[in-house]
Amino acid sequence: MKCPFCHQPNTFVKDSRDTEEGKTVRRRRYCEFCKGRFTTFERIQLRELLVVKRTGAKKPFNRHKIEQSITTALRKRNISNDQIIALADRIVLELESSNLREIPTRKIGEIIMNELAKIDQVAYIRFASVYKDFSSARDFAMFISKIKQKTP
Ligand SMILES: [Zn+2]
Known part of the structure; x- marks a missing residue:
């Protein structure tokens, strides 16, 4: 995933955690280039x-x-x-x-x-x-x- 701060294309997942009874996954991400940190939420989409x-x-x-x-x-x-x-x-x-x-x-x-x-x-x-x-x-x-x- 692209870094939202410096826009370089590679960021690392530091940790993943299930939330809301496993319906969403929260991932903490880290950009080695600018040292920026951000969080993404992944949701199940059925259709x-x-x-x-x-x-x-x-x-x-x-x-x-x-x-x-x-x-x-x-x-x-x-x-x-x-x-x-x-x-x-x-x-x-x-x-x-x-x-x-x-x-x-x-x-x-x-x-x-x-x-x-x-x-x-x-x-x-x-x-x-x-x-x-x-x-x-x-x-x-x-x-x-x-x-x-x-x-x-
Ligand atoms: Zn960055």
């Missing part, structure tokens, strides 16, 4: 996925976007970065283990909503308001009354 937008345009799936949208939804909700990463892992695993190779953004939004609903109601409502494109207080009120009906 290459394509995302199909509402317009029909297709794009390679980007895990970072999932992390971003759940981070935004969970802002100031007292959820640690590790919990966000674990949540993104669950969402990605669910997508990768579905039988679809092309996944509509709508489907991804629904999975994120369901996962958020399990951990934080406020984040769930926040995400839903963007995802479902709420435009008025009435949209919020209707959505919240639906949640109340579902939760005893």
Whole structure:
């Protein structure tokens, strides 16, 4: 792997460690040339996925976007970065283990909503308001009354 500091192509792995029940590997790397140190994370990717937008345009799936949208939804909700990463892992695993190779953004939004609903109601409502494109207080009120009906 290329050194991020001096960009020379050879760096050394100093040690490797499994994290998150073996789903990711953390490697500490070292560049002999500039003495720079950095860490990489290796994740299992089961399949290459394509995302199909509402317009029909297709794009390679980007895990970072999932992390971003759940981070935004969970802002100031007292959820640690590790919990966000674990949540993104669950969402990605669910997508990768579905039988679809092309996944509509709508489907991804629904999975994120369901996962958020399990951990934080406020984040769930926040995400839903963007995802479902709420435009008025009435949209919020209707959505919240639906949640109340579902939760005893
Ligand atoms: Zn270097």
